Amino acid sequence: MGDRERNKKRLLELLQATGTGNGYCADCGAADPDWASYKLGVFICLHCSGVHRNFPDVSKVKSVRLDFWDDSMVEFMTHNGNLNMKAKFEARVPPFYYVPQASDCLVLKEQWIRAKYERQEFLADEKAVSLQGDREVFLWKRGRDNAQFLRRRFVLLAREGLLKYYTKEEGKTPKAVINIKDLNATFQTEKIGHPHGLQITYRKDGRTRNLFVYHDSGKEIVDWFNALRAARLQYLKLAFPDLPESELVPLITRNYLKQGFMEKTGPKQKEPFKKRWFALDALERRLLYYKNTLDAFEQGQVLLGSNEQGYEVCEDLPKGVRGNRWKAGLTVITPERKFVFTCPSEKEQREWLESLRDVLSSPLSPLYLLNASAESGLR
Numbered sequence: 285m286g287d288r289e290r291n292k293k294r295l296l297e298l299l300q301a302t303g304t305g306n307g308y309c310a311d312c313g314a315a316d317p318d319w320a321s322y323k324l325g326v327f328i329c330l331h332c333s334g335v336h337r338n339f340p341d342v343s344k345v346k347s348v349r350l351d352f353w354d355d356s357m358v359e360f361m362t363h364n365g366n367l368n369m370k371a372k373f374e375a376r377v378p379p380f381y382y383v384p385q386a387s388d389c390l391v392l393k394e395q396w397i398r399a400k401y402e403r404q405e406f407l408a409d410e411k412a413v414s415l416q417g418d419r420e421v422f423l424w425k426r427g428r429d430n431a432q433f434l435r436r437r438f439v440l441l442a443r444e445g446l447l448k449y450y451t452k453e454e455g456k457t458p459k460a461v462i463n464i465k466d467l468n469a470t471f472q473t474e475k476i477g478h479p480h481g482l483q484i485t486y487r488k489d490g491r492t493r494n495l496f497v498y499h500d501s502g503k504e505i506v507d508w509f510n511a512l513r514a515a516r517l518q519y520l521k522l523a524f525p526d527l528p529e530s531e532l533v534p535l536i537t538r539n540y541l542k543q544g545f546m547e548k549t550g551p552k553q554k555e556p557f558k559k560r561w562f563a564l565d566a567l568e569r570r571l572l573y574y575k576n577t578l579d580a581f582e583q584g585q586v587l588l589g590s591n592e593q594g595y596e597v598c599e600d601l602p603k604g605v606r607g608n609r610w611k612a613g614l615t616v617i618t619p620e621r622k623f624v625f626t627c628p629s630e631k632e633q634r635e636w637l638e639s640l641r642d643v644l645s646s647p648l649s650p651l652y653l654l655n656a657s658a659e660s661g662l663r
């Protein structure tokens with residue numbers, strides 16, 4: 285066996301070796317990475333290797349299977365590896381900091397990778413970069429009633445638990461004052477049509493208000509997102525003093541469990557089916573629907589209790605009900621009524637069924653219970 289083959293075999297064994305963490309991308313957790321940074325000593329996936337290529341002073345990448353590896357490089361990978369390097373470069377990641385997964389958008393992964401290796405923000409002896417506290421930023425915000433993005437000033441008052449935004453640069457009166465308590469933020473790059481597109485939601489008059497924003501700089505928008513998360517964690521600690529931090533972290537911000545188009549009929553199930561955009565918020569247990577994907581408010585919602593409370597979802601449509609163009613259907617049964625939907629494909633139908641079943645079978649979260657009691661108190 286030549287050097288080339290021998291070294292490739294050693295690397296492939298290294299990927300499988302237990303206790304190394306090498307079986308998952310060091311940056312996004314994707315399974316079976318087959319690229320590596322031979323300057324940093326980590327195994328990474330193809331997508332993350334693309335980010336590493338952007339800062340060659342810090343990282344240099346090779347394909348495990350396709351490129352040539354000499355003995356010293358293989359030696360270096362053996363000595364380092366994903367778990368060892370994680371201990372070094374992720375020694376002090378703040379609890380509120382969003383650590384992206386394979387399914388997350390590129391800007392989140394890119395900024396995480398840059399923060400870790402290029403800016404080295406999380407080393408043990410590094411003074412932590414502060415994203416906590418008050419912060420001000422100018423963001424491009426989509427107009428409520430037209431598709432134009434306009435520059436708006438956003439001010440986060442972390443200690444007061446408020447987010448304000450202003451339409452005039454020097455304006456004194458905010459256009460909106462948003463309570464951190466009901467705030468969520470989620471990157472929605474496809475829907476917004478911008479690689480840094482962020483959706484911010486909050487509760488207003490019993491409905492969910494959506495703001496769609498972006499910043500031209502990937503670093504600025506991700507820092508802003510993590511600053512919102514820091515303020516949210518601070519709020520959650522006050523609201524739930526008895527819960528450990530590990531139980532609060534999943535409540536900081538949330539992505540939709542599933543989004544997509546379905547068609548729905550009305551309560552009599554005889555009304556014509558209409559195409560709507562649906563978004564499933566698992567934590568708040570709401571299936572929201574919109575006329576258009578970027579509407580400021582939902583047109584309606586289905587509140588999702590639990591199986592114990594008599595909520596169910598079943599495959600197919602009730603007898604005698606026929607969809608419009610789409611045949612694959614599902615029915616959400618609540619104590620009050622049946623909601624009938626059709627999906628554009630059987631794959632979509634399966635995914636909706638799975639996601640809705642997930643929500644209905646999961647216990648009511650402490651945040652849901654707190655918000656639900658606050659809202660019923662207002663009525």
Ligand SMILES: [Zn+2]
Pocket residue numbers: 309310311312313314328329330331332333
């Ligand atoms: Zn990756």
